[in-house]
Amino acid sequence: MLKILIVDDEILERTALTKIINSSSKDVMVIGEAPNGRIAIEMAREQRPDIIFMDIKMPGIDGVQAVKAIKKINPVIRFIMVSAFNTFEYAKEVMQQGVKEYILKPSRKQDILAALERVSSEIFEESKQREEQHNLRQNLDRAVSIAQKEWVSTVLVNQVQDITFDEWGQLLGVEITSGYIMLFLLRPKEGTEISIDQKQNWYLWLKDTLHSVGMNQEMMVGPLTDLQVPVLFLTKKTIEKVHLKTNAQMIIDQLNRIFEKKGFNAELRIGVGLPYNHAHELNKSYLEAHMALQQLAKTSNRKYLFAVKQGSAELPSSSELLETEKKLLEAVRQGDVNQVLFIFESFATMLVEEKNTNGSLVKKSFDELFILVSRMLHELGISYERIPAVEESEEIMTIFEKGKAHLLAVVHHVQVWRNNHAKGMLHKAKEYIERHYAESITLESAAEYVELSPYYFSKLFKDRFGMTFIDYLTEIRINRAKAEMVDPGKSLKEICYSIGYKDPNYFSRVFKKHTGLSPTEFRKVTVS
Numbered sequence: 001m002l003k004i005l006i007v008d009d010e011i012l013e014r015t016a017l018t019k020i021i022n023s024s025s026k027d028v029m030v031i032g033e034a035p036n037g038r039i040a041i042e043m044a045r046e047q048r049p050d051i052i053f054m055d056i057k058m059p060g061i062d063g064v065q066a067v068k069a070i071k072k073i074n075p076v077i078r079f080i081m082v083s084a085f086n087t088f089e090y091a092k093e094v095m096q097q098g099v100k101e102y103i104l105k106p107s108r109k110q111d112i113l114a115a116l117e118r119v120s121s122e123i124f125e126e127s128k129q130r131e132e133q134h135n136l137r138q139n140l141d142r143a144v145s146i147a148q149k150e151w152v153s154t155v156l157v158n159q160v161q162d163i164t165f166d167e168w169g170q171l172l173g174v175e176i177t178s179g180y181i182m183l184f185l186l187r188p189k190e191g192t193e194i195s196i197d198q199k200q201n202w203y204l205w206l207k208d209t210l211h212s213v214g215m216n217q218e219m220m221v222g223p224l225t226d227l228q229v230p231v232l233f234l235t236k237k238t239i240e241k242v243h244l245k246t247n248a249q250m251i252i253d254q255l256n257r258i259f260e261k262k263g264f265n266a267e268l269r270i271g272v273g274l275p276y277n278h279a280h281e282l283n284k285s286y287l288e289a290h291m292a293l294q295q296l297a298k299t300s301n302r303k304y305l306f307a308v309k310q311g312s313a314e315l316p317s318s319s320e321l322l323e324t325e326k327k328l329l330e331a332v333r334q335g336d337v338n339q340v341l342f343i344f345e346s347f348a349t350m351l352v353e354e355k356n357t358n359g360s361l362v363k364k365s366f367d368e369l370f371i372l373v374s375r376m377l378h379e380l381g382i383s384y385e386r387i388p389a390v391e392e393s394e395e396i397m398t399i400f401e402k403g404k405a406h407l408l409a410v411v412h413h414v415q416v417w418r419n420n421h422a423k424g425m426l427h428k429a430k431e432y433i434e435r436h437y438a439e440s441i442t443l444e445s446a447a448e449y450v451e452l453s454p455y456y457f458s459k460l461f462k463d464r465f466g467m468t469f470i471d472y473l474t475e476i477r478i479n480r481a482k483a484e485m486v487d488p489g490k491s492l493k494e495i496c497y498s499i500g501y502k503d504p505n506y507f508s509r510v511f512k513k514h515t516g517l518s519p520t521e522f523r524k525v526t527v528s
Helices: 011-022 037-047 063-073 088-095 109-156 165-172 196-213 241-262 279-296 318-334 337-355 359-380 396-420 422-436 443-449 454-465 469-485 492-498 504-515 519-527
Strands: 002-007 028-034 051-055 078-083 101-104 178-188 218-221 228-235 266-272 304-306
Touching (some): 051 063, 051 109, 063 078, 078 109, 196 228, 196 443, 318 396, 337 396, 359 396, 422 454, 422 469, 454 469
Parallel strands (some): 002 028
Antiparallel strands (some): 178 266
């Protein structure tokens, strides 16, 4: 609904214009009348109209002066000039202010409405373009974020081979010569748990805050996994250890100060790896950051730790290795390829550190892992008996590659099994959405409820129902809004909040996109 202000020193002219406009269109409404330029300026400041019908010749501040003053207050307001003086000089003055419409008194109704239609169409078209550009930016930002997560995941599982820092720099538009990893951990306080919403809020806060305190460094924020977030910092020049510590220390100090003020009911821990000058070496920086976090877990008074050199951090304990093994099994059970590759790399590194590269002990540990995987498959009802033949005489890397290949084959069978059993789980997810649509429900929370990874859940949901998770959630909310609108005692704002939307304007846009009518229009049609 566009807001119109009428400015004219003749009351009959104002009344006539108001009547013509209010009775002609459902998309515009006269919100006020001003008898002179001074009052017009005050009303424009307070009521922020979209369009002003402005008489040129008025006592005191005339129409041209009022247009200039209002343009300074709000340059997007459109003007339709009205005057009995058909002279080029008047038209020229207002045209210099960007005014395109000029009608003469006495004005014919069709001239008034034609000018109003042209200006209204221009405003609506610009609004539509802004919304499309906003949506495009959001989609682009989301795509870039997903791509960055994939890059970081690729780095961490050491799959970077051909891409160089020069190529990364070309993609980002800056000169990149080295990089390092920081690993952030949100640790719950003793006796407390962290909810899904708290995890997501912290993750979003971390991304936003890092970019605000990032010392103009390029960075890529990785995925949130088990309350850990890896962040890849890319530097524009080779940095020595002292420079790394200076930059990283400033980021960490600012981040910790802001974290304390936010009041998260948890503790922030940070491990920092060393910088490397080649992309394929960044996995070392991640492992160093991971080892630093492990050391921090054994202390209560330190919030961050810098790696000194690769392998210098204290060796992982047996309990830590077992915990990583559990995470690996869970990733296999979920059928999540990315997580299996991600955790397997850490598991293999920790295993070598603990067993001191003893091939016999490493083989034994892998045999035990394969037995656990086989037992888990049996419990799920999956028939897959093949176990790789690993010889003690084989090199460690060969044992690792066989182990990884076996796990990937198992994950494939798990995915097939989950596809066959997806109907029940997706029905359960639908019920979850229908019960919680009025809350801050997310893809991640729904996936966690049915014990699937978000990526896998999203793919299954789209394949099964022919629509995305967010489309289904929106459909549920809009249908509920329609039902609520039958009750004239409920305001549209109240209905908006009751179905899970926090912004009435956004709700109105979504509603119109799905129904072709605004909430107000729909309610009029339904109630009548």
